[in-house]
Amino acid sequence: MASLFETLWQAHEIRPGLVAIDRIMLHERTGAAALRSLAAAGRTVATPAHVFVVMDHIVDTRPGRDDQTLMPGGQAFIAETRAAAKAFGLTLFDVTDAEQGITHVISPELGIVLPGLTLVAPDSHTGTQGAFGALAWGIGSSEAEHALATGTLRVAKPGAMRVTVSGRLRPGVTAKDLALHLIATHGARGGEGMAVEFAGEGVTALDMEGRMTLCNMATEFGAFSALVAPDEVTFAWLEGRRFAPRGELWGQALAAWRGLRSSADAVFDREIAVDAALVAPMISWGTSPQHSVPLTGRVPTAAEAGLAPETHARALAYMGLEPGRPLLGLPIDGAFIGSCTNSRLSDLRRAAAVLRGRRIAPGLGKALVVPGSQRVKREAEAERLDRVFRDAGFEWRESGCSLCFFAGGESFGAGERVVSSTNRNFESRQGPGTRTHITSPEVVAASAVAGRIAAPWELG
Amino acid sequence: MPEPFRRLTAPALPFWADNIDTDVIIPSREMKGTGKTGLAAGLFANRRYRNPETREEDPDFPLNRPEYRAARIWLAGANVGCGSSREHAAWALAEHGFRAVIAPSFNPIFFGNCVRNGIVPVVLPREVVEGLGSPVTVDLEAMTVTGADGRAHPFTLPAEARAMLMEGLDPIALTLKDADAIAAWQAADRERRPWAWLAPQPNISKRTSGGPRRG
């Protein structure tokens, strides 16, 4: 009968096209505009207890940071967002808060996102949080203002799509690889306009962090949002979190959440099947996440990549590559482990396992690890992972978006080739002219050691 | 709140490559402030200026030609406003004085951002757009666009978008007309899903003008 998406949609539709919003998250890069405009119109926030404000995008990540940021004018974003959050009575995770971190990392950590909720943020990777069985999607600033003022959004209903992953990923293959495989196969617009539910053994076998990585990358699949049906793994992960229900309410919530799944006869507008056994470790070669191949592959021709010749030529010119060139062995200038895609504890553990007892290549420029949140940072330090990264020659940073994107401040250099655990390899995403190859944290780590794109199994 | 739009005759800027993305409309470097203003000078900055830093104009860019300096209508190519969802693109256009964009097709997010910011998005076939010349008249009452040659071309808009543009209503004001339905839904939801509601209670006491119940 009904898909999980349909169930969530119906539970929130006040009237056709008007949807109730349970949680709103704002960050300093786009949130300040919404709050300022709301104040200017003389409006207030309908339900302040449901709104959370985070400093993550342009805050500095160097040790000992404060409001100073390398982004020109960045301090004004921080100061204004802070003042507005206080004036409106919103919960704020400020620059030096013990729970500060990337919006999509701290929301689950704090139990802000819960199964069955609607959650929006003026940020395109909000769908990450759908890994918990919430309907979560990214919006624009004016929509954020609308959600704040009314507790609702006027929104055109997306389609329902299901991606079923049969079998389990092979050892050494991660959720990031699964996502890149899907996007490379079906294109960066493969999920356009769709609420994409990820299902099947290959998904349910993932831990929560892997599910978040997968849902995070659905944005690069063009999806409206991403979903995984909540299960016992989800519930165990959320229990006891700061904003999660407690006591009797927890019991009621569990009862409601256990029904959140697509029925056996649910109808989807589109379905895709993926065989997990066919997914290999992946890396991007071009300037769209769609431009990805297995790590052991070569830069494709336009025909092999299914691209228009101009698009293909432009991507190759930007990346300084030619068709037929193997990805393994390409010399690199920098390495980045972080972002809402791959900056959680399990990501850092896997990268550290590769780095333990090793050093990054001499001559490698910037090599950064940026934990997704202060909590991740603390937990990693408790396991001494920071020592592993530092001993290997990586910088160990404070949490935030950091060099996932270029905001006008810190960046990698023009023409520099960077392996990155992020989600976007667009032109100039990590700095003007920077060439980004997106891949898993363990491949970033192995490549940093080798000084060229390398697989963990090559290091011997 | 945007000014109501009925009918406008103005110079029309011909800048119509396909797939002009929001980074062309307003480069991220130009988004310096936290607000919706201070963006007009950055509009099309990478095309309009030879050197965006010094603001040295490129005389070949149409907006710098005398006949288009006062343009309030933009004639664009297909898939206009693609790329990043940044609403700054619509804000920069509006601040510069643009009230209409006419193109063979729009990126859906940009289309919505135009409507929200008092810019009429008009879809017309490519041959028509390229043949309009300048000045152009956009008439929301008659739902026509009239080119320099005096020929009128009908167009369509979703009813809600048209109403919003003609009334100068923003979607928040429109939604607040449903405040009672929203309040009723919320009351029922607190019974249905008590676990979904966080303390403290909704901020009813602090509400100022235009809050959800006042409409």
Ligand code: SF4
């Ligand atoms: S980490 Fe990167 S992708 Fe994620 S929210 Fe920050 S800037 Fe966006």
